Amino acid sequence: MNNGVNLKELAAELKLAPSTVSRALNDSWEISEATKKKVISMAEKLNYQPNPFARSLRENKSKTIAVIIPERINNFFAQVMDGIENIAQEHGYHLLVYNTHEDVDREKKIVNLLLNGRADAVVMSVSSQTSDISHLEKLYARGLPLxxxxxxxxDIPTTKFITNDYESSYQGTKHLIQQGCKKVAFLMLSKELSITKERHRGYLDALLEAGLSPEPAFSLNCSMCEEQNIELIREMLWSNNRPDGILASVEKLALATYQAVKRTKLRIPQDLKVISFSNMGIAGLLEPSLTTITQPAITIGQECAKLLIKKLTKPKQNDLIDQVITIPSKITIRSSTLAE
Amino acid sequence: MNNGVNLKELAAELKLAPSTVSRALNDSWEISEATKKKVISMAEKLNYQPNPFARSLRENKSKTIAVIIPERINNFFAQVMDGIENIAQEHGYHLLVYNTHEDVDREKKIVNLLLNGRADAVVMSVSSQTSDISHLEKLYARGLPLxxxxxxxxDIPTTKFITNDYESSYQGTKHLIQQGCKKVAFLMLSKELSITKERHRGYLDALLEAGLSPEPAFSLNCSMCEEQNIELIREMLWSNNRPDGILASVEKLALATYQAVKRTKLRIPQDLKVISFSNMGIAGLLEPSLTTITQPAITIGQECAKLLIKKLTKPKQNDLIDQVITIPSKITIRSSTLAE
Incomplete structure (x- = not known):
């Protein structure tokens, strides 16, 4: 196949004005059926390639990307949003933003509203309740870039961006063990989430490698309710067989741990060491300052937006192939994991 | 001037089908120029009034509200957004969200993009750099509910929602004085902002009432740059005539104060007491825990959305009158202002 011609070259070949050719290709009422036929047949013959900018103007007229997040008051998601918006604004895209509040029913409702073409594309992070994915399959089947x-x-065969969840969790657990912990607990929000599974696997492997046997009760499943989580953690800390280290797989569970510790006589890090996945800017101002596994949130947002906009601008050259792209996290050691 | 005619009456007068008249008024290509001229001239003569429902269907078809905030990683704005979204979702409205990053040029660009009718209404909090308001005047003049x-x-004659900035700041300053402070500093982000002026006025009045003379150098104008702010505050704390109390008019300046204190030998609250406007959920986990003036952020968001949706649904019955609606803040006393 040849490299094709552009609008101007096609018009020259047809001995017509470029504006006439453009209108013919757009099926305008101003152009006769005879001319349209002639233009289309020549366009096919010469392998006419529409200008991507003109095409994006015509086909993607909403110029809108929908972003669905499970929580807004969360540094990680706020930073991802900023990353997406930076790239989107550069390319003239607008963002429709939806917060599911970790509620799968709300997520389904939002996804259904997006089936009508309000947005050109969707970028999302599922709620911790999402196990039935039929609404997401429907969205994917609609052909909307996702x-x-x-x-x-x-299970949805598209591109996904994550951090190195397994490896970060493995390294975080190993750090706790190196600092002297023998009984490490893992706090999670939902077993349903793929990232929870990966982080949990990293935690278990680090324990096994160190010859420590994982205590089932130390893999603590928490809820959406802050007070309930604080009490769950406090109970675990009050038991005879209490952990001496905690890896929180989400930021809010590290904060719940700090609150729970306040209800005991334990001290961080002397009695309990804590490390957490967290993008909190003020982790260093907590008492004690919190050791964190920080995800590359802004970069994740930017990469999502770049790929989507490529896809929207040149759909044929940019498939959203079924792949997982990993951008590594960074561990910052602070006082909460200090050895004595 | 007479009360005008509706579409049906106009069509009868012209002896044309209402659909033809409608298409002529909408400048459809299906209608000849001669007919268009005739219709428009008669519409003007009879003072044609478009049906408000048809008009709202035609003009407000996006079902979208644009929200413009100066910062996303900020608990106050995140909570306002959640409040707006709760009400908007209930009424089937979608949110376009824009972060100006406190940059007035970005704000102008965003506002200009909204002039084309992408959103049905706009709710916004201006950037700290905004002093020239011509872009906002233009948006208001466009008739978009704002x-x-x-x-x-x-200066824009529409409805505004704030907290009791003067009173809260007055009470916060009074609290510092009651706890023993004699030299209270006020940290602000921008003198241009109306809320800064109100909060500053409350601070000054509390000092004067207590017989304390305000030190000009203690009204500290900070910047967008965190490191610069930390250094500015540190310098103030190192001077011979240093403050013994600080009222931060925004959350990030309280956090900068905590960081600055770490670079000195001072202790909070023994040497320096700190109170801040803040919606941080974890103010109680800082070292020491931070006394806060908490704004009713979710309520502010909900009230903004309720009023806008009323206006969009029944525009004639709901004017966005030129008024300021005040929803009070709440002071929560913690360790950072403890007296010795």
């Missing part, structure tokens, strides 16, 4: 990040849906 | 919250633009 990307997942962080809390991804592995 | 509401301000928190960082309001007093």
């Amino acid at each position: 990307i997942f990040f962080d809390r991804i849906c592995t | 509401i301000f919250f928190d960082r309001i633009c007093t």
